[in-house]
Amino acid sequence: MNEKSEKVTCxxxxxxxxxxxxxxEHTCNETGYTPRDPEHFGSQFINVQKASxxxxxxxx
Amino acid sequence: xxxxxxxxxxxxAGETKTANITNSNLGSVDAVNLSASxxxxxxxxxxxxxxxxxxVTALGGSTSIDNLKTWMTGSLSGSDALKTNARxxxxxxSETYATPVATTSTPADQTxxxxxxxxANLGIGGSLTGSLTATGSSDYLVMQLQTxxxxxxxxxxxIHYQYDETA
Numbered sequence: 001m002n003e004k005s006e007k008v009t010c011x012x013x014x015x016x017x018x019x020x021x022x023x024x025e026h027t028c029n030e031t032g033y034t035p036r037d038p039e040h041f042g043s044q045f046i047n048v049q050k051a052s053x054x055x056x057x058x059x060x
Numbered sequence: 061x062x063x064x065x066x067x068x069x070x071x072x073a074g075e076t077k078t079a080n081i082t083n084s085n086l087g088s089v090d091a092v093n094l095s096a097s098x099x100x101x102x103x104x105x106x107x108x109x110x111x112x113x114x115x116v117t118a119l120g121g122s123t124s125i126d127n128l129k130t131w132m133t134g135s136l137s138g139s140d141a142l143k144t145n146a147r148x149x150x151x152x153x154s155e156t157y158a159t160p161v162a163t164t165s166t167p168a169d170q171t172x173x174x175x176x177x178x179x180a181n182l183g184i185g186g187s188l189t190g191s192l193t194a195t196g197s198s199d200y201l202v203m204q205l206q207t208x209x210x211x212x213x214x215x216x217x218x219i220h221y222q223y224d225e226t227a
Contacts, residue, residue, distance in 0.1 A: 011080040011093065023079055024117055024195070035080065036118040038064050049062040049120075056227055 126191035127224040134217035139208035
């Protein structure tokens with residue numbers, strides 16, 4: 001979507017990838033997880049995820 | 061499980077993309093994850109624009125992400141204003157990236173809401189009713205801090221990014 005450059009820098013390990021797919025598949029040296037894994041974003045994000053799932057279950 | 065989301069920032073003439081930023085500090089340089097104290101804005105001047113996107117990196121079993129909202133909480137100094145392109149009405153569609161500037165921003169001409177907007181104010185695919193049903197990104201969110209000559213240092217804001225997730 002209007003992005004001129006494909007190169008992506010991981011904000012955690014600072015490695016530069018040629019494509020977004022390469023970035024999404026890499027195992028980050030800093031976190032030990034890929035950007036597709038919630039753990040990559042830390043415990044606070046995981047707590048936000050859990051809370052959102054719980055809110056969704058309450059609505060059912 | 062829920063979707064996995066990150067905030068990305070784009071900088072420089074080459075639109076350098078940094079994924080999963082750690083802060084949205086506004087300052088006197090065009091840089092990601094900058095230190096506000098090391099890059100102060102002269103009173104009366106503007107910060108460099110921030111160009112960011114919300115990216116879904118995994119749906120985690122959900123089917124769609126939509127209804128993107130952004131707003132701020134906290135107090136600005138004096139007559140300072142945080143401007144943005146985010147808006148609930150007459151949304152201008154997806155902005156085309158331009159090198160961030162510290163002159164008065166053209167796309168960021170709206171005042172950032174100070175509470176949760178009623179409806180979406182940031183689009184997907186150029187529309188406030190757009191959605192992501194696979195990995196992908198929002199439209200650009202552009203922000204700029206415009207300071208007053210009588211501004212004082214030390215204001216701290218929280219920028220909120222919110223989305224709906226459908227299982």
